[in-house]
Amino acid sequence: MSLAVNPQFIDKIKKLGAFDINACYSCGNCTAICPLSEGENSFPRKMIRYTLLGLDRKILSSPELWLCYYCGECSDSCPREADPGGLMMALRRFAIRNYSLGKIADLFYRGAGSVFLWIFLTLVAALGVYFFREPHPVFDKVKPLSFISLDFLHIAGLALGGFIFFFALVNILIMARSITRGKKPSGPWLKPLWETLWNEVFLQKRFGECEDKRRRLPHLGLFWGFSLLFIATILAFGQDFHFFPLWAKIPARILGLAGGVFLLYGSGYFLLKRFSRQDAYSKYSHHSDWIFLLLLLLIGFTGLLMDLFHLLSMPWATYITFAVHLILVFDLLITAPFSKFAHSLYRPIALWLSEVYKK
């Protein structure tokens, strides 16, 4: 079956951040220098060719997109300054957009329109908090739940969870179908799943193979920061419904605190890097990169700030910070299946599937 060349495709990708990819003359330096490209999984050169020819189905079915950690070695050594690393990043944006149901993630990858969408979502959350706040919060001591009721948190949380679960599942299925199309499972699935989780998610070992190893720790910080906060939230949630004993409050607090610190470290590191624009990967930042990192930073920051105000017995300050925190969490989570956040799911699942579905 021959593949139809799509001459217009390149325009789409250029808008997503691969500005100079036309300059590529197929020398293959990028693939040669990439510490992660090996054997069958040859990239970025193959991906450049797919892009230049507009073979979008080939791109969407390539697990190679998720093998790359964008260390920038390829872009630094490209004799044509075609920025292959930037292309891999742009292709991941394209993949996130295309794996989403009805490609609605496209809404988050446009120019000014996307920013308005974020503002709109923030306003929705703000209005929600405003209208569903408790009318008479207590002020003699700090009690955040007297400002935002637990019931509201539960209902909104469950609704949000359901929404995310549904879309994440559908999107992942779309992605899985793209990656496994025309391939058959060739071995066990459980062991690769566990290995992927351990190596790629928990430890992110592949990151360690990159030339620039400084980024692995903050990236782990982001992952573990968010994960710890997520676990803490689940614990707290479960406690409200008496699933867990009362003492579980203590580990939840500790996990939450640690998670917040990790999140601040990771997001702060990458934001600074992206501001300084010194490394290949930080030279160009799409607005989706900025928003994602800013949300993570602000969520960590407001969370910790809230605890600080709580400690200082400042009810108003605590409540306001709490409200802001909730709005930001809403922004982050409701867009998760469509934003840069989605890579945290696509990457391990794509790697796992590519292990199970070898030709």
Add this chain to the structure above:
Amino acid sequence: MSKRKIGVYICHCGGNISDYVDVEKVRLAIEKEEDVVVAKTTMFACSDAAQQEMMDDIKEKGLDAIVIASCSPKLHLFTFRSMAQRAGLNPYQYVQVNIREQDSWAHTDNVGGATEKAISLVKAGVAKARATKPLEPIRVETKKKALVVGGGISGLRAALSLSDMGIYVFLIEKEKELGGWVRNFSSMYPHNRSGREIIKTLEEEARKRERITIFTEAELIEKSGVLGDFRVKIRTRDEVINLEVGSIIITTGFEEYRPSEGEFGFGLPGVITLPQFKKMVEESQGELRFNGKKVNTVAYIYCVGSRQREGNTYCSRYCCNATLHTAILASKVSPSIRQFHLYRDIRTYGKNELLYEDASKFGSVFLKWSEDQPPEASPNNGHLRVKMKDLLTEGEEVEIDADLVVLVTGMVPRKNEALTEVLKLPTGRDGFYNEIHPKLRPVETVIDGVYIAGAAQGPKNSYEAVASSLAAASKVATLVLKGFAELEPQVATVDPEKCEWCGLCLEACPYNAFEKVGHGGKEVAKVIEALCKGCGGCVPVCPVDAIDVKGYEDATIKSMIEELLAGGEG
């Protein structure tokens, strides 16, 4: 024969010879030979000191022939000939014996045998030296006039250059107008100047020059005479003109390759050649349109008519550059146009790499196909579907829906049988006129005084064509400006007593160097010495053994063979 005084020098060549040939033994064997008055070994015969010693020997001992047993005459024949001349010995009484390439280097495993062989070879050389006679170079007067055949960019440029050097030029052109292909070009690479303008400038300048006479609709129909003194006949529309010129430059150019029906889809609407496409781009008003439809996607198929397995096996050189240059022009005309280049190898050599750079900046995409699986074009819903396996994308088979398929056609030799026959110019396997050596003698032909330049000798772009035409012009100038030329005297001679004109020698001669003359009431063959190359092709065909080549007479060769047969120990 009277007694000769021969000097023999056996060279060590550092160790190149003496490591495998016992040079002292050779010297001792030769020393005893009749007529040998000097026999020496020398470390490097070509060194200044050794040459001085030989010159002293020639003068002091009155040597009348010398033999140097050393390397190939390709390397040092002229070195030692001029040494002999400086010492007052006729250079043709010097004999070089090759005991390096043909002996020591060939028999490194057999020192004894190599030495014996060296003795035989040197003895044969002595035999030859014994037979040498002084010869004088053939002197030909040269006319300060030149004929340039073909009035394209190469011919025009050559004519101007010749007239600059004070040489009178007859420039003949087959067509009505001067300028050849370039006349019809607009923007040309790499300078983006208009071919039309360039030709206009050259033509105006040429017409102004008093020393340039231009004949259009003219052809060269006859050539006789020798270098420096050719007589040529030119046929124009109304008359035949006789001219005398000292030298001739052939700049007859090329023809474009016409694909056969069905070759890469040629014949389908929308499948056009590069020259057609270039014209389209140049003449377009605003966006590119083909048959009224906007052209969004173009697929170029490279190497059409070039680098074929059978047929035109050569690379046409100009096409990669010209295609990329055209692609850049097309992008400027239609900025949204998408261009796919289906190539085998991109050869944008030299500064033309910048064309590749620019074309890819404008969004040109390159795909590489292999000779075994060429692209195929077929009609598809008002488009042309081009299928190919892209070697740059892991050999994936891809298909491009293009509005236009541009076949990048190469150059083929111009069909010039009549001219080729008149000049007796050899053509190469590719059908273009052949130079003697592409690097060392790039514009000279085996016909002395006749030079080739431009695309007549092989695919070239305009600036390469002009460079070669200037080279040819300077060759002509060195030949004719001096007023005379000296030629090798080792040519054939006919013994008129023996000869009974039969014409076989003329038939055998690749250079037409025989003429029929009267001698003592009969017709005999006579060698036109300026034309003869001394190849000896006529010698064996003569039924009465009337022909000898000077320096290689039957008797000389026979005496050499006898020495060789006598064996090294002799």
